[in-house]
Amino acid sequence: MNETGRPQDFPLSNPRADRVRDVAKLAGRPARLKRGQFLAEGPQAVREALKLHQRRLAAGAPGVVTEVFASESCLDRFPEFEELAEGTNARLATDEVLAAMADTVNPQGIVAVCRFVDAALADVLDAGPRLLAVLCQVRDPGNAGTVLRAADSAGADAVVFTASSVDIYNPKAVRSTAGSLFHLPVVLAADPAELATACKAQGIGILAADGHGHLNLDVLQDENARRRLTGAGPDSVYDLAKPTAWFFGNEAQGLSEEELELADHRVAVPVYGAAESLNLGTAATVCLYASARSQRRAAATAGQEQAV
Amino acid sequence: MNETGRPQDFPLSNPRADRVRDVAKLAGRPARLKRGQFLAEGPQAVREALKLHQRRLAAGAPGVVTEVFASESCLDRFPEFEELAEGTNARLATDEVLAAMADTVNPQGIVAVCRFVDAALADVLDAGPRLLAVLCQVRDPGNAGTVLRAADSAGADAVVFTASSVDIYNPKAVRSTAGSLFHLPVVLAADPAELATACKAQGIGILAADGHGHLNLDVLQDENARRRLTGAGPDSVYDLAKPTAWFFGNEAQGLSEEELELADHRVAVPVYGAAESLNLGTAATVCLYASARSQRRAAATAGQEQAV
Numbered sequence: 001m002n003e004t005g006r007p008q009d010f011p012l013s014n015p016r017a018d019r020v021r022d023v024a025k026l027a028g029r030p031a032r033l034k035r036g037q038f039l040a041e042g043p044q045a046v047r048e049a050l051k052l053h054q055r056r057l058a059a060g061a062p063g064v065v066t067e068v069f070a071s072e073s074c075l076d077r078f079p080e081f082e083e084l085a086e087g088t089n090a091r092l093a094t095d096e097v098l099a100a101m102a103d104t105v106n107p108q109g110i111v112a113v114c115r116f117v118d119a120a121l122a123d124v125l126d127a128g129p130r131l132l133a134v135l136c137q138v139r140d141p142g143n144a145g146t147v148l149r150a151a152d153s154a155g156a157d158a159v160v161f162t163a164s165s166v167d168i169y170n171p172k173a174v175r176s177t178a179g180s181l182f183h184l185p186v187v188l189a190a191d192p193a194e195l196a197t198a199c200k201a202q203g204i205g206i207l208a209a210d211g212h213g214h215l216n217l218d219v220l221q222d223e224n225a226r227r228r229l230t231g232a233g234p235d236s237v238y239d240l241a242k243p244t245a246w247f248f249g250n251e252a253q254g255l256s257e258e259e260l261e262l263a264d265h266r267v268a269v270p271v272y273g274a275a276e277s278l279n280l281g282t283a284a285t286v287c288l289y290a291s292a293r294s295q296r297r298a299a300a301t302a303g304q305e306q307a308v
Numbered sequence: 309m310n311e312t313g314r315p316q317d318f319p320l321s322n323p324r325a326d327r328v329r330d331v332a333k334l335a336g337r338p339a340r341l342k343r344g345q346f347l348a349e350g351p352q353a354v355r356e357a358l359k360l361h362q363r364r365l366a367a368g369a370p371g372v373v374t375e376v377f378a379s380e381s382c383l384d385r386f387p388e389f390e391e392l393a394e395g396t397n398a399r400l401a402t403d404e405v406l407a408a409m410a411d412t413v414n415p416q417g418i419v420a421v422c423r424f425v426d427a428a429l430a431d432v433l434d435a436g437p438r439l440l441a442v443l444c445q446v447r448d449p450g451n452a453g454t455v456l457r458a459a460d461s462a463g464a465d466a467v468v469f470t471a472s473s474v475d476i477y478n479p480k481a482v483r484s485t486a487g488s489l490f491h492l493p494v495v496l497a498a499d500p501a502e503l504a505t506a507c508k509a510q511g512i513g514i515l516a517a518d519g520h521g522h523l524n525l526d527v528l529q530d531e532n533a534r535r536r537l538t539g540a541g542p543d544s545v546y547d548l549a550k551p552t553a554w555f556f557g558n559e560a561q562g563l564s565e566e567e568l569e570l571a572d573h574r575v576a577v578p579v580y581g582a583a584e585s586l587n588l589g590t591a592a593t594v595c596l597y598a599s600a601r602s603q604r605r606a607a608a609t610a611g612q613e614q615a616v
Contacts, residue, residue, distance in 0.1 A: 044584075142450075150590045155580025183582035218601050222533075229537045272463025272600050274491035276352075282458045285593045292580050293526050 011092035012069065015100035023069070023101040023113060027171050036116050037066065038169035040182075041107040043078050048179030049112050050084040057087070064182070067113040069093040069101060074109025081110065088112075103171035116169065119185035121160065125198055129157035131291050132204070132245040133284060136162045136192060136259050140251055144168055145176020146281040147248065152180035154288035155296075160187040160195060160245075195245070196262035204243040206263045208255050209287050211277055213266035220267065221290055228301070238265055241298035246287050251280050319400035320377065323408035331377070331409040331421060335479050344424050345374065346477035348490075349415045351386050356487030357420050358392040365395070372490070375421040377401040377409060382417025389418065396420075411479035424477065427493035429468065433506055435493075437465035439599050440512070440553040441592060444470045444500060444567050448559055452476055453484020454589040455556065460488035462596035468495040468503060468553075503553070504570035512551040514571045516563050517595050519585050521574035528575065529598055536609070546573055549606035554595050559588050 012020065025031035026039040040049045046068065053064040068081075068090040075081055075092075098107050124132075133151040138144050144166050151159045161168060168174070168188065174181055196206055215237065224240050227233060247263055249255030260266055269278055269286045278286075320328065333339035334347040348357045354376065361372040376389075376398040383389055383400075406415050432440075441459040446452050452474050459467045469476060476482070476496065482489060504514055523545065532548050535541060555571055557563030568574055577586055577594045586594075 146587060146589070149583060149587055152581040152583040153577075153579050153586050153590060178583070178585075178587070180581075180583050218604070221601070222605060225530075225533045226537055229534055269461075269597075271461050272604070273460040273488075275457060275460040275486070275488050277486075278461050279454060279457055279486070279589075281454070281587075281589055282461060282593045285590045286597050289577075289594050293529070296526070296580070297530060 011072070011094050012097045013094045015094075015096050017097075020097055020100050023067075023111070026113065027103045029167055029170070032167070032169050037113050038116065038174065039101070039103065039171060040065075040112045040114050040174060041102045041104050041110075041171065042175070043074065043081075043108055043110055044179050045174060045177075045181075046110045046112045047078075047081070047084065048182040049114050050081070050088070052117070052182040053088065054084065062115070063088070064114050064117055065112050066115060067091065069098060069111050071095055071098060071109040077109070104175070117182065117186065118168075118188045119158070121187045121190055121195065121198070124158045124160070124185050124187055125202065127157065128202075128243075129204070130243045130295055131156045131288065132158055132160060132199075133288060134160045134162065134190070134192070134195065134245050134247045135165055136247055136255055137250040137253075138165045138248070138280065141166050141168075141170040141173035142176045143251060143280045145173040145178075145181075147284045148173075148177045148184075148186065149180040150281060150285045151288055152177075152183045154285070154292040156184060156288060156292075158185040158187060160190045162192050162195075163189045165189075192247070192259050192262055199245050202243075204245050205238065206245050206247060207238070207287070208247045208260050208263035208266045209249070209269065209283050210255055210260060210266040211268055211271075213268035215265050215267045217267050217269050217287065217290055221294070224294055228297070240291055240294035244291050246284070246291065248280060248284050248287075319380070319402050320405045321402045323402075323404050325405075328405055328408050331375075331419070334421065335411045337475055337478070340475070340477050345421050346424065346482065347409070347411065347479060348373075348420045348422050348482060349410045349412050349418075349479065350483070351382065351389075351416055351418055352487050353482060353485075353489075354418045354420045355386075355389070355392065356490040357422050358389070358396070360425070360490040361396065362392065370423070371396070372422050372425055373420045374423060375399065377406060377419050379403055379406060379417040385417070412483070425490065425494065426476075426496045427466070429495045429498055429503065429506070432466045432468070432493050432495055433510065435465065436510075436551075437512070438551045438603055439464045439596065440466055440468060440507075441596060442468045442470065442498070442500070442503065442553050442555045443473055444555055444563055445558040445561075446473045446556070446588065449474050449476075449478040449481035450484045451559055451588045453481040453486075453489075455592045456481075456485045456494065457488040458589060458593045459596055460485075460491045462593070462600040464492060464596060464600075466493040466495060468498045470500050470503075471497045473497075500555070500567050500570055507553050510551075512553050513546065514553050514555060515546070515595070516555045516568050516571035516574045517557070517577065517591050518563055518568060518574040519576055519579075521576035523573050523575045525575050525577050525595065525598055529602070532602055536605070548599055548602035552599050554592070554599065556588060556592050556595075
């Protein structure tokens, strides 16, 4: 870095250079698995990757970002990158080089090579999670990323992908998370039965999102609210405020019979219109926000009672 | 149609035929606007288009589907199409021809040419809607389709797109609706100010989904529930059970200042995690389901009181 914090050397300008090709190969799963690396593209994803990188370094843990490539004009638009990228292997690159590295047509002037960020299931459970999103055999990278982002918005403690789900390090999936991949722990290739056993052992309820479920989520929410407000105590069927792992199934087939049987309850998000079914992202959003709302409401009530 | 109900003639087999090219041109906006037609691709979209077609014909209204092209193997897999397509201009086609017609690589053996299905704003308002989703300057076809499908799931009465929104007849948007485009009225190129004036005139409240909104949707829902359950009457701030038009903004910029000023309230969907903002589909889902739940709860309570 020079005095202005910018990488001093001249920009990488040859889109056919080996270094550029090596980065571009991360669009494919074999290269990702071999190197344990993936690509974050665009200012939002790279910013969140670098923030996680700096948090980890500050905590004495290994970093996340191994290389950053940015155009001059990108650094002009987003001067904060110069500080964020400090201590990483940052390099200027021409737009042509960035386009050759990225999976998107327009990476908006910046890409970062990142180490895999997934966490171990045991570590996630040791932290005492209250809300987990479990994606079973989800196939579409856009859906996987959208649900991860929705889980982040709802304040979930982690997102768990079971084996045979889409690779979350796929460039399209990474883009769809809009940076959320770097916000909360993600567990990959989990076994649903093992996960269920571990959840039950520590008092985490399991709800399966299932269009044919016997419980209607809105009825459950209303009943929860009624009991809370009338002082009737926690719901006798299922208290949405308790620690919960939500299981969501494959886009086309939903959850398998084996996956459904792991759940305490099968819960349907009501469809009030003529839609045949809910989009996975829509269903997951409604379910996760219902739990988040109940948990926060219960925590607020407990806080008030303590204050009294 | 012959005795088995199948189109009698031999399949269209020349992917370079004028008729095939004419259909393929509907992937482009100029051809769509010129002809007032668009393309539905795949069994789900075509099934819902044909159901709407038959409902309209039964009501003495003009139909929707002008032509159906299907492969033999598709009709084997989905025999219901032979009845559904009755009275339409149905024609067998080879997979090669279907691929040449469709925007998708794999149209799954069936495409339909449809007349524009959008409704007039005046007709939608005359029907006394209770829940409207208004999409202002939404640019991404996938987002537009996803929100339309979520609105259908939540039982919205119509979806309104303002001018300079993406064309809902874009093939990607049509696909993303998963058939919902044929379930509920869709209004195009509406003027937000005119819409707001009309809504206010008939007692429809306007809520703007806005990350910086002064009202928190979860707090509003809780306050609504508390007042209802404790008999304190409708919420003094905003009763979510009243007829409501939700305004949703552009993916990147949100609602403009002019659009925000049309609303009675600016409502934020709470973000509990580290996500910077909500995906448009996620935000719209949470907002529309919150209204749907409140409206249905109020209707159920009113029903119980009448019964007493």
